[in-house]
Amino acid sequence: MSIQISNVSRAFGNHRALADINLRIEPGELVALLGPSGCGKTTLLRIIAGLEQPDQGTLELEGQDVVSRHVRDRGIGFVFQHYALFRHMSVFENVAFGLRVRPRRTRPIETEIQRRVHELLELVQLDWLADRYPPQLSGGQRQRIALARALAVEPRVLLLDEPFGALDANVRRDLRRWLVRLHDELHVTSVFVTHDQEEAMEVADRIVVMNQGRIEQYGTPDEVYETPATAFVSRFLGDVNLFHGRIEQGQLHTAAFGARATATPAGEGASVQAHVRPHELRLRRDAGPNTDLLPVRIRRIRPLGADVRIELDAEGETGPIQVVLPRHEYRQQAFSEGEQAYVEPTQLHVFDGDQKRA
């Protein structure tokens, strides 16, 4: 089912949680609302669910305006960060809840409820826990039960609020891969909230990057990473090295790298900031004929699994510069701490210099 959000705003007292949000989510998509805490992503999710009302704007599910419709009549399934399982009910009864509270006309008979609940528990691979109570389960198990419970009402939209936020790193990783497989199987339109960019990249078909109540960018994980629309998106999606510069004669001038041709929306004479991701810097021992390389000294080398992170000091730059090399490349070159070297950017993302810092 498609979700169409138009001109939605919401304020809490003086705080503008959402400012004029427009967003369309296509049927069957798995979309992440990504942003730092307080950016309005949870408020937006709760407005879609009907747990919160917008001050302005409209919300359409499959072309129908649902703003005035109660949460129970929207056909959504909601999964909470802290599971919100009913503690006094067994796992089976938790999952059966949505079926048992139906009006008598549409309520399935007991044997049908039994069948459906066990089917869902098998789907989340926890059928053997049917008679347990929520306090007896681990966090990962609880979240899977919460998901089964939300799916029991056959929602047209599945909404998940930081579904893995309260879990250990390992459980988190397993569970989000499992969620992707589940979504491939069920193909229910799903929206989940997260502040973890890695999680959004791994799970979502498309990512909505939010900041201070606004949408900064909406695109596939590749788009938002490769062509960030704003300096905020660029910074939020991963580490960047920041260089200040100016546009002169259509070229980017920075103290570090001299003049370089670049695509930029900024006008002539504008002061800009150039972002270079750690893996977009090439580290080499000798400058060769090039004169626009930045001489650096290697301060620290940190192996991080498949990659090696190298911290560099450069004259005239405020902070250390970060470079990430694949481990095999690092081995070939055999850099060592304290050594002199040069860096060259393979790619630069240029943004207006007066844009707010993230």
Add this chain to the structure above:
Amino acid sequence: MAILLRRGNPLPGFVPATSLTLIYLSLLVLIPLAAVVLRAAGLSGAEFWRVITSPEAMASYRLTFGAAFTAAALNAVFGFIVAWVLVRYSFPLRRVLDALIDLPFALPTAVAGIALAALYGSNGWFGKSLAMLGIQVAYTPVGVFIALIFVGLPFVVRTVQPVIQELETEQEEAAGSLGGTRWQVFRRVILPALWPAVVTGFTLALARGIGEYGSVIFIAGNVPGVSQITPFVIFTRLEEFDYPAASAIAVTLLAISLLLLLTINGLQQWRARREGRG
């Protein structure tokens, strides 16, 4: 104990703490109760039976337990509502109202009794209006009932209130998103979560109601066989220097109360076990 110590019990002080608890409880509770039972034991079986089943005593049991039970039940309902409103809604003077709940705890019961008698007496504000409707409160069981509602309310409110505060609104939201109506959410999600606290509050209010004396006697008028509560019957036996009879009735009161409390506790535990929380 030695085993516990050898194992290196992470909670130190098992021996002194337990000894202190036992001595304290014995001095304050067990020994006085034993004295009452011993006093009553001065009577022969037949005498004992005659004293505790006298028409006057029987009427007082019915009144005491009947009024305490209905008052506690009413308090359970309204105390629940009061606690809910105090936690979930904000309105002017909420804090003041919240503080007022404790007043029946703090007020000397005799003061409360006199105030109630003045209000509900045939010339009191409420008493006059009710009398016109043909309802007599003072000097009847209804008066006893009203006094017990007054003293019992804070027990329910103060036991239920913290549990409502702990209740996650997310559970209600989850139930709503699954299609539950307001009533279904209340009946299937909120009430089961609060039920143990409500029962505890009810039990406390009941226990207080059974033992209540000061606030009741002024409004009850203590008409023998009509509006005499059991504690008052005991008191009159004491005034007549009939200590064995007073003790016998006291022991009976004690036995019934104990039985009631044990039954309620047992039911609670059975419920908890049935739901896998035992």
